[in-house]
Amino acid sequence: MRVLDRVIANSLPFVPKPIVRKVANRYIAGETLDEALGVTAALNRNGIRATLDILGEDVENLEQAQRAFHENLTLLEEIHRRKLDANLSIKLTQLGLKADPKACLEFTGRVVRRAEELGNFVRIDMEDSSCTTDTLQIYRALRKTHANVGVVIQAYLRRTLNDVSSLEDLHPNYRLCKGVYVEPTEIAFQDMAEINRNYIRILEKLLRNGSYVGIATHDELVVREALRLIRELRLPPTAYEFQMLLGVGEQLRDMIRSAGHHLRVYIPFGSDWYAYSVRRLKENPRLAGYVLRAMFKNAG
Numbered sequence: 001m002r003v004l005d006r007v008i009a010n011s012l013p014f015v016p017k018p019i020v021r022k023v024a025n026r027y028i029a030g031e032t033l034d035e036a037l038g039v040t041a042a043l044n045r046n047g048i049r050a051t052l053d054i055l056g057e058d059v060e061n062l063e064q065a066q067r068a069f070h071e072n073l074t075l076l077e078e079i080h081r082r083k084l085d086a087n088l089s090i091k092l093t094q095l096g097l098k099a100d101p102k103a104c105l106e107f108t109g110r111v112v113r114r115a116e117e118l119g120n121f122v123r124i125d126m127e128d129s130s131c132t133t134d135t136l137q138i139y140r141a142l143r144k145t146h147a148n149v150g151v152v153i154q155a156y157l158r159r160t161l162n163d164v165s166s167l168e169d170l171h172p173n174y175r176l177c178k179g180v181y182v183e184p185t186e187i188a189f190q191d192m193a194e195i196n197r198n199y200i201r202i203l204e205k206l207l208r209n210g211s212y213v214g215i216a217t218h219d220e221l222v223v224r225e226a227l228r229l230i231r232e233l234r235l236p237p238t239a240y241e242f243q244m245l246l247g248v249g250e251q252l253r254d255m256i257r258s259a260g261h262h263l264r265v266y267i268p269f270g271s272d273w274y275a276y277s278v279r280r281l282k283e284n285p286r287l288a289g290y291v292l293r294a295m296f297k298n299a300g
């Protein structure tokens, strides 16, 4: 990231929310269920799968967790009713992981059960490192009774290869990503080349073990290495899929699709857009240009 982009990334907490919203619009499908399902239907028409995420995290009480739980159930029903090719991505801290872990397991289990009844699938997003162990434990508990649940692992964490080994008996359905939270060097690789090497090392292990992998990245180098592995292991397109975020890497997305690989787009929506938007903006290599342009347009 260039110096000005880095300065602006660090100053984002001071950028007025309407400006953040304007620049982050491309990453979010809207505030309502209808808007998100409209975006989903449009992607489906182009042969692209979706995973829907109701924005929100770190709820402080059971009431908020319960609200998120009901919203997820409604979302599942609507996906089914509209016959969309979409599953669910959930964050455990939105379902009460920090406020009440037992209730979180109960809510998550009920979402997964309803998804199972509707023939759908639930992916548990991975949050910051304070959640990793609990998230993997909840995943293991859910797998005792349900097969339609998957989890995310992060290539920047030093522990991930071990985590993958300890979950091997479950043959999990994974999403593999680099990891987006700021973590200290004791637990996370900081150097991008090292993160990429670990990504490919983990991916190779998972694919060789027969795990289904959602290869979540917009990094052309990583995509190319993944394609090399897929060719080398002679994997059918049913053994994996590529995954990208709404509003990112659209050219790469088209390249992957036209080469015959499955692709899923992560579609976040809802009123709680701020934390997600800031994470996306910080990853945007042209952040400064977008923010400054939006500020001047607002001023003019």
Ligand SMILES: Cc1cc2nc3c(=O)[nH]c(=O)nc-3n(C[C@H](O)[C@H](O)[C@H](O)COP(=O)(O)OP(=O)(O)OC[C@H]3O[C@@H](n4cnc5c(N)ncnc54)[C@H](O)[C@@H]3O)c2cc1C
Residues within 6 Å of the ligand: 124, 125, 126, 127, 152, 154, 175, 177, 178, 179, 180, 181, 216, 217, 218, 219, 220, 243, 244, 245, 248, 249, 265, 266, 279, 280, 281, 283, 284, 285
């Ligand atoms: C489907 C999906 C689900 C994810 N789920 C999780 C999760 O559960 N937990 C978690 O910690 N992280 C998650 N992530 C985020 C992930 O960890 C990375 O932070 C993010 O994908 C950027 O990494 P990258 O692999 O694209 O590589 P990078 O090297 O960061 O990016 C590669 C290139 O992509 C482009 N790019 C990346 N981000 C942006 C952006 N915001 N705007 C414009 N261009 C951009 C740039 O050109 C960049 O050079 C998810 C990512 C995806 C795609």
